[in-house]
Amino acid sequence: MRDALVAAAFQLFLERGYEQTTVDDIVALAGVGRRSFFRYFPSKEDVVFPDHERCLADMTAFLGASDKDDEPVRRVCDAARLVLRMYAENPAFSVQRYRLTKKVPGLRAYELSVVWRYERALAEYLRARFAGRRDGILRADVIAAAVVAAHNNALRSWLRSDGEDDAEAAVDHALGYVQAAFGTLPPHRVSTGPQDVVVVVARRDAPLWRVVQEIESELGHN
């Protein structure tokens, strides 16, 4: 029923245009009542993005299942991959929707609000992980925005290739850039009995704050 409504809606959006299609048109084509439509979708916009609520719930569950050994930036990158996978599951549908969204300002606004919810989910997780650290909230917000931007960059490239390119490779590359900028490298630790020694290896061009952050966590200062 739900899939039939989505299929009917997209058929009409492509034939007549999004604005010219009413919910009545959609339910008539799908052969169901209006009430059935609104049981699945709060509004006409929602039928365009039928999987985001599920994906947001999956992302929240994924982040909730983290433990403290997960490197936080890697974890949010992996969470972002869930969104890309949702798009890549159904390339033809995703490409169709991409073209539709570009043409209809109302859908673009809807999409911005969805993207914002993903970004908040990532930021909330990072804020909790960085709690008590200096600039924890700032870092969380900036990293979440960077992850979302990198993800969307890869997603748009893939959509513009009509779903032909390798979506996973594109997102790995894009997220790799963010991890290089913000992720912590696993420190190499040498311990020599009671006189415990920490060895930190850093790239010479690494920003100082990142090196300090790594040492802070190694020395147990935070």
Added chain:
Amino acid sequence: MRDALVAAAFQLFLERGYEQTTVDDIVALAGVGRRSFFRYFPSKEDVVFPDHERCLADMTAFLGASDKDDEPVRRVCDAARLVLRMYAENPAFSVQRYRLTKKVPGLRAYELSVVWRYERALAEYLRARFAGRRDGILRADVIAAAVVAAHNNALRSWLRSDGEDDAEAAVDHALGYVQAAFGTLPPHRVSTGPQDVVVVVARRDAPLWRVVQEIESELGHN
């Protein structure tokens, strides 16, 4: 006239609520006709954000006036400061609007679309500056998003302080974080080959400041 319409609108939004106020109510209080309202504002949402169009135009002009010697990340940070300055020009109004926007989902959506336009303006500038570089578009998009997130983090802190805190100091701090992560380093710090890596060995019980001092001198950050 324009200012009178904004003042009348906010008086009514605060008294009756945003949704309960019509354009007719606003023009009646301001003592002008409907046509005057729509000459200044395309919709009721626009009267809530009367200065964004001007600020977007200022930002575009500022970025357009850059020359190739401007460090690109610094330039977009300076462009973002224009937005903060617009808010800080009128603290009472900005704080009022912040409270209103939090309560009205339609305004929140409008605000997201404005933020998106600022982000696109920054990204377009960076894309042009990074043209021909490897991953130029990816870097441009990620850095623009990071700058906007840092700016908004500082702006929100300032709004939550009821406009009492030092807005400029907050945004300098937040943007400094982004510049440290993404800004171009002076050439003498960029090296290739075996000198690329710094190894720091510290006792676990060493005071953090001493470790940082040592790294600073190793990295040449001071």
